[in-house]
Amino acid sequence: MADRPITPWAMVYERLHAHFGAQDWWPAQSPFEVMVGAILTQNTAWRNVERAIGALRAADALSVFAILGMAEADLAQLIRPAGYFRVKAKRLRALCAFLAAQGVAADPGQLGRGQDPAALRQNLLVVHGVGEETADAILLYALDAAVPVVDAYTRRIGERLALLPEKASYREIQSAIAAEIPAEAAVLNELHALLVQLGKEYCRPRPRCELCPLRSLCPYAYP
């Protein structure tokens, strides 16, 4: 997406990409690792997720079979650095049970092959511990489906830029973005990663508007 920005969200994309450069997400070595990371990063700093994934890898536990084959309490101890370790252990097991039931335990990247993303999303949402954001993160970053991922950063940034209504639902935000950004996985991938970066560095809960790359677009920073 290097052409002329037209819509507000496309403008945001252009500015962020110019400022931060390509983000090259998701940081993972396999689709399954993306899925695991998507669960582990729920309301958790990525730094701590890396430790948990490192522990899983060190224990040779980064597979559907390994996770289903170990005691939940042992799994919980391995992922302890990611926080919420007891609930997340249960969620990881639920995810793995789902992958096994879908017949893709040996190759989770095959999940949803020949199925449309909307149907797969519905199935994912049934899995314990998979909500809308986690489902969409899996669709986009593990399976390359052209689905916008909406998170707390997206909402905060969108609200401050006045691109979103105050109490917009997940689906409303997703639709607003989909209407303004090309339906290409590579672009939606990059957009979400860029928004996360902005949310961490500038558009924080206590914002740092002075050097924000979106300052001139933002009524919050520049009233």
Place this chain on the structure above:
DNA sequence: CTCCCGTTAA
């Protein structure tokens, strides 16, 4: 709405 929870920046 509250709980889940370790880790680190401020």
Place this chain on the structure above:
DNA sequence: TTAACCGGAG
């Protein structure tokens, strides 16, 4: 010492 962290379930 607190606030925040690439949310979701009950």
